[in-house]
Structure formats: structure tokens, C-alpha cells
Amino acid sequence: MFEKTLFTLLFATTSALCWADIYKYVDENGNVTFTNSPIKGAVRIMAEPSSPRRSTSETSGKATQPRAPSVAAPSPINFPRVDAATQKSRDSNRKQILTDELNSEQASLNAAKKALQEADANRSAEEKANPKLYLDRIGRLRETIVMHEKNTAALQAELSRMR
Known part of the structure; x- marks a missing residue:
């Protein structure tokens, strides 16, 4: 450490x-x-870092906002190149994978919501005798719903960045 x-x-x-x-x-x-x-x-x-650039106000005497320097990291000489068709295919595959994952997460979310709605009707005798067990199960179901909601939101955000 x-x-x-x-x-x-x-x-x-x-x-x-x-x-x-x-x-x-x-x-x-x-x-x-x-x-x-x-x-x-x-x-x-x-x-x-790239070398500091002079703002246009320094060179011409006019008051303008300096541009932020752009940082372009060159690829190594032996770095493999990908043609446009291959990249488009990869992007399409990625989009399909994300869409499939989103559909799976939405199905899991719906199943978790249904399980939460049916939790009271499915109370076991042990849970009726010990309410803490029931509350623990309800808490786990709610945590599962929150997790699937977050996953769904993250996948939707990722898909929106692709379009």
C-alpha cells in the first residue's frame, strides 16, 4: 500500500x-x-501533451476566445487498420447485441415486477409466522427491480449514443 x-x-x-x-x-x-x-x-x-497554442488574441490583437487544444493520439505504425465495411459490420453486430441485452433486461424487469406483485399471495407459512423473512424477500425483490431498471437505462443510453 x-x-x-x-x-x-x-x-x-x-x-x-x-x-x-x-x-x-x-x-x-x-x-x-x-x-x-x-x-x-x-x-x-x-x-x-500537445504544445501550447497561442490564442488568436495574442497573435492579432483582437479579443477572441482561445480554442482548446485538440489532443490526437496517433496509432502505432503496426496498429491494424479496419476498412469501413468491416467497421460498419462490427457496429451493426454491437447494436444487435445491445438490443438483445436490452430486451433480456426488460423481460427480467417485468418478471421481477410481477414477482413483487404476487409476493403477498405467495407468502409461505414460515413467512407468515416470521414477518422479517417476508420483508427480507420483498427487499430483495425491490433491489432486483432497481438493478434491472439501472441496467435497462444504461443499455438505452448506450444505444442512443450509437444512433
Whole structure:
């Protein structure tokens, strides 16, 4: 724990001085390696910032809002390229998977709501003798409904971003 805190502190204080891409690599044994050179399977965690740009007000004397610098991380030279048809097919497959998941979540949500509505009629003798058991079951059913509602909302949001 101390090593992670120390590394984070060192990283935060020296990151302003470093101007290189940083890659994080986790090997099959779980060992984490941070490096400035790309390794197969490594994830870029910090990209080299672009050089500061002058606003148009500095160069022309006019008062205008400076534009935010755009950060474009170039792909490595050996990074595989995908043609438009393949990408369109992948997007279509992704949309279909999300739609299927949404339908499944909505069916699960409806089933959970129905189970909650029928909970009183399906009270066992043990639950009638011990109301806490009944309340626990009702609580679990409500938690299930909330979980399916959140999943449904997340899937709908993801599908809306695709369109």
C-alpha cells in the first residue's frame, strides 16, 4: 500500500516534467510495468501533451476566445487498420447485441415486477409466522427491480449514443 502511495505521489510531482507517453503493462503473473516505450498488450495511460497554442488574441490583437487544444493520439505504425465495411459490420453486430441485452433486461424487469406483485399471495407459512423473512424477500425483490431498471437505462443510453 505504501509503495502505491509513494509511486502515485512521485508520478504526480514529476508528471509535469515528463513529456512522453506512459504505458502500463500487466503480465500473466499480475506484475505491473510502467514504461515510456510501447509493449505488445500495454495500455497507454498518459499521452504526451500537445504544445501550447497561442490564442488568436495574442497573435492579432483582437479579443477572441482561445480554442482548446485538440489532443490526437496517433496509432502505432503496426496498429491494424479496419476498412469501413468491416467497421460498419462490427457496429451493426454491437447494436444487435445491445438490443438483445436490452430486451433480456426488460423481460427480467417485468418478471421481477410481477414477482413483487404476487409476493403477498405467495407468502409461505414460515413467512407468515416470521414477518422479517417476508420483508427480507420483498427487499430483495425491490433491489432486483432497481438493478434491472439501472441496467435497462444504461443499455438505452448506450444505444442512443450509437444512433
